[in-house]
Amino acid sequence: MSKLALNLKSLQKAGEKSDHKFEIRDYLRLDLFPHFLCPGCGHGIALRALLWAIHDLDIELDQLAVVSGIGCSGRLSAYIDANTFHTTHGRPIAFATGLKLARPDLHVVVITGDGDCLAIGGNHLIHAARRNLDITCIMLNNEVYGMTGGQVSPTTSLDRYTTTTPLGNQEPGFDACALAKGAGATFVGREVTLQTTALKNLMQEGLSHDGFSFIEVISDCTEIYGRKNELGSSPEMVLSQKRSILPKFDGTAVDKPFRAGNWDTGVLVREDRPEYYKAYRKHCHKVLGTAAVKK
Amino acid sequence: MSSATTAKPKKTVQKQTAVKGPTNVLIVGVGGQGVIMVSKILARLSQLQGLQVKQSEVHGMAKRGGSVFSHIRFGEEVWSPTIPMGEADVVLGLEWAEGLRWLRYLKPGVGTFISDTKRIVPPFSCRDRRHDARHGYAHHTIAEIVAQVPSAYAPDATGMATELGNERVANTILLGLLSTVMDFPVESWREVLAEFVPPKTLDTNLKAFEAGRAWTKQDHKPLVDDAATQAAPEPLLKREVKLEITESWCKSCDICVKMCPERCLALNDHQIVELVKPEACTGCRVCEWLCPDFAIAVHVSTVPINTISAEAAGEVQA
Ligand SMILES: Cc1ncc(C[n+]2csc(CCOP(=O)(O)OP(=O)(O)O)c2C)c(N)n1
Ligand code: SF4
Ligand code: SF4
Ligand code: SF4
Ligand SMILES: [Mg+2]
Numbered sequence: 061m062s063k064l065a066l067n068l069k070s071l072q073k074a075g076e077k078s079d080h081k082f083e084i085r086d087y088l089r090l091d092l093f094p095h096f097l098c099p100g101c102g103h104g105i106a107l108r109a110l111l112w113a114i115h116d117l118d119i120e121l122d123q124l125a126v127v128s129g130i131g132c133s134g135r136l137s138a139y140i141d142a143n144t145f146h147t148t149h150g151r152p153i154a155f156a157t158g159l160k161l162a163r164p165d166l167h168v169v170v171i172t173g174d175g176d177c178l179a180i181g182g183n184h185l186i187h188a189a190r191r192n193l194d195i196t197c198i199m200l201n202n203e204v205y206g207m208t209g210g211q212v213s214p215t216t217s218l219d220r221y222t223t224t225t226p227l228g229n230q231e232p233g234f235d236a237c238a239l240a241k242g243a244g245a246t247f248v249g250r251e252v253t254l255q256t257t258a259l260k261n262l263m264q265e266g267l268s269h270d271g272f273s274f275i276e277v278i279s280d281c282t283e284i285y286g287r288k289n290e291l292g293s294s295p296e297m298v299l300s301q302k303r304s305i306l307p308k309f310d311g312t313a314v315d316k317p318f319r320a321g322n323w324d325t326g327v328l329v330r331e332d333r334p335e336y337y338k339a340y341r342k343h344c345h346k347v348l349g350t351a352a353v354k355k
Numbered sequence: 356m357s358s359a360t361t362a363k364p365k366k367t368v369q370k371q372t373a374v375k376g377p378t379n380v381l382i383v384g385v386g387g388q389g390v391i392m393v394s395k396i397l398a399r400l401s402q403l404q405g406l407q408v409k410q411s412e413v414h415g416m417a418k419r420g421g422s423v424f425s426h427i428r429f430g431e432e433v434w435s436p437t438i439p440m441g442e443a444d445v446v447l448g449l450e451w452a453e454g455l456r457w458l459r460y461l462k463p464g465v466g467t468f469i470s471d472t473k474r475i476v477p478p479f480s481c482r483d484r485r486h487d488a489r490h491g492y493a494h495h496t497i498a499e500i501v502a503q504v505p506s507a508y509a510p511d512a513t514g515m516a517t518e519l520g521n522e523r524v525a526n527t528i529l530l531g532l533l534s535t536v537m538d539f540p541v542e543s544w545r546e547v548l549a550e551f552v553p554p555k556t557l558d559t560n561l562k563a564f565e566a567g568r569a570w571t572k573q574d575h576k577p578l579v580d581d582a583a584t585q586a587a588p589e590p591l592l593k594r595e596v597k598l599e600i601t602e603s604w605c606k607s608c609d610i611c612v613k614m615c616p617e618r619c620l621a622l623n624d625h626q627i628v629e630l631v632k633p634e635a636c637t638g639c640r641v642c643e644w645l646c647p648d649f650a651i652a653v654h655v656s657t658v659p660i661n662t663i664s665a666e667a668a669g670e671v672q673a
Contacts, residue, residue: 084649093604094648100608104647256644282608295613298645 087111087121089141097132100286100294102279103200105253107136109277110169110198113263125166127156129181131207132281133173133200150180153188156195164337167267170197175205178214178234185274189243192271193336198263199236199274202281210284221288240274241329247273248329252301253280258325265327271335278304278323377407377430379438380533383457384449385475386423389526392551393447394425396530399547400539401429409436424457447533449526450475451509452493455500467506467536471525472497473513508532510570516563521556524563531567541568596638597654598630604650611642611651 128137130149247269266273412425448454454470481490516525607626619632
C-alpha cells in the first residue's frame with residue numbers, strides 16, 4: 061500500500077474515533093445496575109463525568125485501573141468495566157501507589173470520599189502528594205460519612221447536624237484542596253457536580269497531568285446529610301451548589317452562600333515537578349547502572 | 356419582477372390645498388434611529404405652513420425588541436391623532452422589516468413607501484431554541500416589495516450615511532427622499548433641519564439631505580439578487596432528538612424534571628420520568644448529564660429534512 065493510502069486510512073480511523081459518541085453504557089458493568097446509590101446522590105453524576113473524561117481521552121478500559129476505598133463513593137469502582145480494586149477503608153491511595161509503581165503503563169485513578177481520604181486515609185493523601193506519583197485522586201466531598209449513616213467527617217461545615225454532632229458541628233472543616241496543595245500536589249482542582257461538563261473537563265486535565273493530581277468534587281448526600289440539615293429536595297440541593305461557588309476570576313461570591321463554605325472552582329494548582337516513578341528510575345539507572353535496572 | 360428599485364411615483368402626495376382630509380405620514384423604526392426627530396421636523400414644517408398638526412407615538416419599546424412608530428397628520432383640520440389602517444399617504448421605514456410590518460397602513464395603490472434596506476434582526480425574531488431553527492425576520496426581497504407597491508423607494512440609506520461618515524444621518528437621507536414627494540418648499544426643509552439637528556452635525560446632515568434628494572434621480576442597479584434580503588435557503592438537514600429512558604434505573608429524584616430548561620419532563624403515576632413534551636425538547640442533554648442514575652440518554656442525529664425516521668413513523672402508526 062502506498063504511503064498516502066496508509067495515511068488516509070489512519071485519518072479515517074481517527075475520524076471514526078472522534079465521531080464515536082460517548083455512550084455511558086459502554087463503560088459500565090450493566091449487570092450491577094441500577095446502582096445502589098440513593099435517589100439524587102451526587103456521586104452518580106461524578107461517575108458520569110469521570111467516564112466521559114476517560115472516553116474523551118480515548119483511554120482504553122483495559123489500560124485503566126480504578127482503585128477505591130470504602131464508602132458510597134468507594135462503591136463506584138465496582139460499576140466501571142475496567143480493572144477495578146475495591147480496597148479497604150482509607151487505603152486506596154496506598155494500593156494505587158503500589159500498583160502504579162508496578163504497572164506504570166496503566167492510568168491509575170483513585171475514587172475516594174471525604175472520610176476515606178481525609179480522616180482515616182489522610183496520611184496517604186499527603187504523602188502521595190509529596191511524592192508526585194502520576195495518579196489521579198478524585199475525592200467526592202459530601203461533607204459526611206454517607207455509607208455508615210451520616211457521621212461527622214473532616215469536611216463537615218460548621219453547625220451542621222450529623223449523627224455524631226446532634227447539637228451542630230463545632231469543628232472547622234478541612235479545605236481539602238489547600239491541604240493537597242500544601243502537601244505538594246502538582247495538580248489541584250475543584251468542581252461541583254452541577255457543572256457536569258466543567259467537571260468532566262477538569263477530570264480530563266487531571267488525568268492528562270504528569271504527576272499527582274487531586275480533584276475535589278462537591279457532591280450531594282441527599283438522603284442523609286440533606287435530610288438531617290433540611291437542605292431541600294435533590295434538585296434543590298444540586299442547584300444550590302451554584303450559590304456556593306466562588307468564581308476564581310474576581311474573587312467575589314455569586315450569591316449568599318447556601319452552605320457554610322465558599323469554594324474556588326476550576327484548576328487551582330498546576331505545577332511542573334519531576335514525576336516520582338520517572339525520577340526514581342532515573343536514580344536507579346544512576347546508582348545501579350543501566351544494565352542492572354529491569355526494563 | 357421589476358428590474359429597478361423604484362417605480363417612479365405616478366404622482367406626488369396630493370397637495371394639502373387640493374384635499375379635504377389630512378395628509379398622513381407614518382414613520383417607523385426600531386429605536387435609536389431618529390423616528391421621533393423625523394416626526395418633529397415634519398410637524399414643524401406643517402406648522403410653518405399654518406396647518407393643523409396632530410402627532411402620536413409609541414417609543415421606549417426598543418429595548419424590549421419592540422418597534423417605535425410615530426403618526427403625523429396635518430391639514431386644514433385634523434381631529435384624530437392616529438392614522439387608520441390603509442390611510443397613510445407615506446410610510447417611512449427606518450428599518451426594513453419595520454417598514455414592511457407597517458406596509459398595510461399605506462393607502463392601497465396611491466401611497467408612497469420609503470424604507471431603508473438596513474436590516475436590524477431583533478433577538479426575538481427567533482424564539483425557537485433548536486439548533487437549526489429559522490428566524491422569523493422578513494424574508495421578502497426588496498425587488499418583491501418594490502414590485503408590489505406602485506410608488507416605492509428602497510435605498511440603502513444606512514450604507515450611504517456610513518459613506519458620509521456618520522451612520523446616524525440615515526434618517527436625514529430618508530428625509531431628503533421624503534422631501535421630493537411632499538409639497539413643502541425645499542428651503543423650509545433645510546431650515547427646519549438646522550433647527551433640530553445638533554449644530555456640530557449640521558454639515559453632514561445637509562449633505563445627507565441632498566444625497567436623499569439626489570437618490571431618486573439616479574438609476575439604480577437591479578436588486579433582484581440582493582444577497583442581504585434574499586430568503587434564507589432551506590436547511591437540507593434537520594436535527595432529530597430522541598430521548599431514551601431506562602425506566603428500571605430511574606429513582607424518581609426529580610432532578611431532571613426540575614432542571615430541564617424546557618420543562619418537558621415529568622414523573623408519571625409510577626414516579627418514573629417521562630417525556631411529556633417531546634416537541635419542546637431541544638436535545639440540550641442537561642437531563643442526561645445530571646441524572647445520577649444514567650436513566651436518560653439523549654440521542655441527537657441529523658436526518659435529511661422531510662424524511663421521518665422509520666422508528667418515528669412506526670410510533671405514529673402505533
Ligand atoms: C477500617 C474501617 N473503619 C471504619 C469503617 C466504616 N466506614 C465505612 S465507610 C466509612 C466512611 C465513609 O465516608 P466517606 O469516605 O466520606 O464516603 P461517603 O460514603 O460519604 O461517600 C466508614 C467510617 C470501615 N469500613 N473500615
Ligand atoms: S447515603 Fe448519601 S452519599 Fe450514600 S448513596 Fe445515599 S445519598 Fe449518596
Ligand atoms: S435534552 Fe433533556 S433537559 Fe434538554 S430539553 Fe430535552 S428533556 Fe429537557
Ligand atoms: S434524574 Fe434520573 S433518576 Fe432522577 S428522576 Fe430523572 S431520570 Fe429519574
Ligand atoms: Mg463522604
